[in-house]
Amino acid sequence: MIRVRFLGYFIEHVGRNEITVEVPKARVKDILPKTILSLAEEEAIILVNGVSADMDTVVMEGDEVVVMPPIGGG
Amino acid sequence: MFGWTGNFLRVDLSAGHVYVQRYDGNLARKYVGGRGYSIKILWDEVPPGANPLGPENRLVLSIGPLTGIPGPSTGKLVVAAKSPLTYGYGDGNVGTRAAVMLKRAGYDAIIISGISKKPVYIYIEDGKTEILDAEDLWGLDTFRTEKVLAKRHGADTGILSIGPAGENKVKYATVMSQEGRSGGRTGMGAVMGSKRLKAIVIRGTREASIANPEEYRKVASEAYRDVRSRPGYSFWRRQGTMAAIQWSQENSVLPVRNFSEGIFEEAENIDGFAMEKIKVGQRGCPLCNAICGNIVGDSEDMIAELDYENVALLGSNLGIGDLRKIATLNRLADMWGIDTIGLGVAIGFAMEASERGLIKDKIEWGDFEAARDLAENIVYRRSGLGKLLGESIAKVAETLGGESFAMHVKGLSITGYDCHAAPGMALSYAVSPIGAHHKDAWVISWEVKTDRLSYGKEKAEKVLELQRIRGGFFETLVACRLPWVEVGLDIEWYVKLFNLATGIKWGVSDHLKVAERILNHIRAYWVREHIAGGIGWNRDKDLPPRKWFEKPLTKGPYTGAKLDFNRFQGLLDSYYEIIGWDKRGIPRYSTLKRYDLLDVAQVLSKYVKLEP
Numbered sequence: 042m043i044r045v046r047f048l049g050y051f052i053e054h055v056g057r058n059e060i061t062v063e064v065p066k067a068r069v070k071d072i073l074p075k076t077i078l079s080l081a082e083e084e085a086i087i088l089v090n091g092v093s094a095d096m097d098t099v100v101m102e103g104d105e106v107v108v109m110p111p112i113g114g115g
Numbered sequence: 116m117f118g119w120t121g122n123f124l125r126v127d128l129s130a131g132h133v134y135v136q137r138y139d140g141n142l143a144r145k146y147v148g149g150r151g152y153s154i155k156i157l158w159d160e161v162p163p164g165a166n167p168l169g170p171e172n173r174l175v176l177s178i179g180p181l182t183g184i185p186g187p188s189t190g191k192l193v194v195a196a197k198s199p200l201t202y203g204y205g206d207g208n209v210g211t212r213a214a215v216m217l218k219r220a221g222y223d224a225i226i227i228s229g230i231s232k233k234p235v236y237i238y239i240e241d242g243k244t245e246i247l248d249a250e251d252l253w254g255l256d257t258f259r260t261e262k263v264l265a266k267r268h269g270a271d272t273g274i275l276s277i278g279p280a281g282e283n284k285v286k287y288a289t290v291m292s293q294e295g296r297s298g299g300r301t302g303m304g305a306v307m308g309s310k311r312l313k314a315i316v317i318r319g320t321r322e323a324s325i326a327n328p329e330e331y332r333k334v335a336s337e338a339y340r341d342v343r344s345r346p347g348y349s350f351w352r353r354q355g356t357m358a359a360i361q362w363s364q365e366n367s368v369l370p371v372r373n374f375s376e377g378i379f380e381e382a383e384n385i386d387g388f389a390m391e392k393i394k395v396g397q398r399g400c401p402l403c404n405a406i407c408g409n410i411v412g413d414s415e416d417m418i419a420e421l422d423y424e425n426v427a428l429l430g431s432n433l434g435i436g437d438l439r440k441i442a443t444l445n446r447l448a449d450m451w452g453i454d455t456i457g458l459g460v461a462i463g464f465a466m467e468a469s470e471r472g473l474i475k476d477k478i479e480w481g482d483f484e485a486a487r488d489l490a491e492n493i494v495y496r497r498s499g500l501g502k503l504l505g506e507s508i509a510k511v512a513e514t515l516g517g518e519s520f521a522m523h524v525k526g527l528s529i530t531g532y533d534c535h536a537a538p539g540m541a542l543s544y545a546v547s548p549i550g551a552h553h554k555d556a557w558v559i560s561w562e563v564k565t566d567r568l569s570y571g572k573e574k575a576e577k578v579l580e581l582q583r584i585r586g587g588f589f590e591t592l593v594a595c596r597l598p599w600v601e602v603g604l605d606i607e608w609y610v611k612l613f614n615l616a617t618g619i620k621w622g623v624s625d626h627l628k629v630a631e632r633i634l635n636h637i638r639a640y641w642v643r644e645h646i647a648g649g650i651g652w653n654r655d656k657d658l659p660p661r662k663w664f665e666k667p668l669t670k671g672p673y674t675g676a677k678l679d680f681n682r683f684q685g686l687l688d689s690y691y692e693i694i695g696w697d698k699r700g701i702p703r704y705s706t707l708k709r710y711d712l713l714d715v716a717q718v719l720s721k722y723v724k725l726e727p
Contacts, residue, residue, distance in 0.1 A: 048365065049358045050350030080346060086564045088365060091672030093567045107365050110347060111560040112358050112601065 129229030148179025183218030209298025210400025219319025278452030381436025428459025587630020
């Protein structure tokens, strides 16, 4: 199982905080919901197990992906 | 002139004298407004080496050509002076009705000099300005002060005031407005207090004069609509900057226990979703349709405002994981008129000093009561630790020791991003025009998406690019950068509005040239003031805090990360080279010439030999 969590306004586009995907191995862009794909390709920050990654990073069973917009804090 | 009023209001508090000065379009084209006017006035008028809390310092409140005219988030002003915290250039921006009223009263800036013999406030109503007695207001907090003045002069006036922190010249006292809008963490409240100026009340009734009013209104409403249509707009209205708590936690940059870690074990209790559970309303600045002040109930049954910076610095940075208690600290800071960031760094320093046995006082991580008591002692400059912590954290460390964990650049406290694993953001703090602050180059969102741990030249380029837009373009217009930063509004809207307001035909590059001129002028000011004031100048002033080089992270995916000293020096060299400064961080003669600052070069070369 690969866990994918969403942050910020991506939550509203996906409709939930997280999803799980049952594949042994995939690229990040292949497991994102369609509702977020183009927005994510344009501007998402991707972390895999807390470390900077990108849409082409290959993730495996047990990994955690976080997909977040480039929000600011001011 | 269109867009601008062409008027400066000058108030000499020593003489009790007020007059209006006309200025010409050349100054407007060269410096635009806000921060641009501020540096020009401080450079020309404050004698080199002057005491920031003396009569010669100028307190400059300035707006720009877009301020006060309906358009996305144009209700802000810049408050500037020589900083008593850093002894260099100091400013801050604040969203307030006073900004709108200043334009309507017919002024682009108020320039205040001298020191009044007794407490006063300034009342401006269009062409009439009075200096009025403030004995009855002295000692009141900013919320109370504003209530009294609104009752006296009308609730529709724009009011700026200081609280006890400014009166007591706490070096990071701010200028407050509308119970939560705060500006000038470089000690602008202390400068105001040193002049015995309690408040400024402005009523303006005139229409701003703009070149193409009909088209302006049309484009402004399209721009407002564009703000609302952006994909992040609805979530921004829900959480505002509070969404950044979770973001920073995930990216290991949330300040924790005096910037020792980037991950807080109680982050879920203080993030945007926790805030939504106790949210009772929203507040914001005038002329903004993306208001971001979150109003919550605090632990003392009052209402308070929460934003990312104050929760990061008064929450995770102190080990406090209770949002209502953090809200209480924030409300008190706003009432007292003290910078929440500076306060969080001061208390965090005290907690670490206590843990290390450097001070006798027992102040443990997460101890809300101790933090609250210490905050009050700082504001009222009560003897001992409280009195000392009212100074810059650099001065505190000089006195007590603890330089290895004093979190500042040039005396200004670090804001809400830990940089153990973010060299680009560390550079942004290091070369910010006011000391450590994120407003000029919040580069970290870009940095975590790239080769995060790199010290490559691209990071220096990005810092400068953001400094020009955030610190130059928005700080001169004067408009809030957040619709651009947070919801992705295109800056072309502002360029269009500028052209329609002023009748000038500029592109983005013209604005960015002004921005670089201002960055260079501000750097010249730092060098001149530090040399003339006997502090001296060297490139070590552009270094981030020692802790990020010396004490690695011990938690999370970036465990073991710390900044590399030699590689950081290389990054700093890259920045100097790109902006046109020499190895000492001093603008080259040719750079000043390129930005039409030969007069500045001539003055600066009396203090230091400029490289060609």
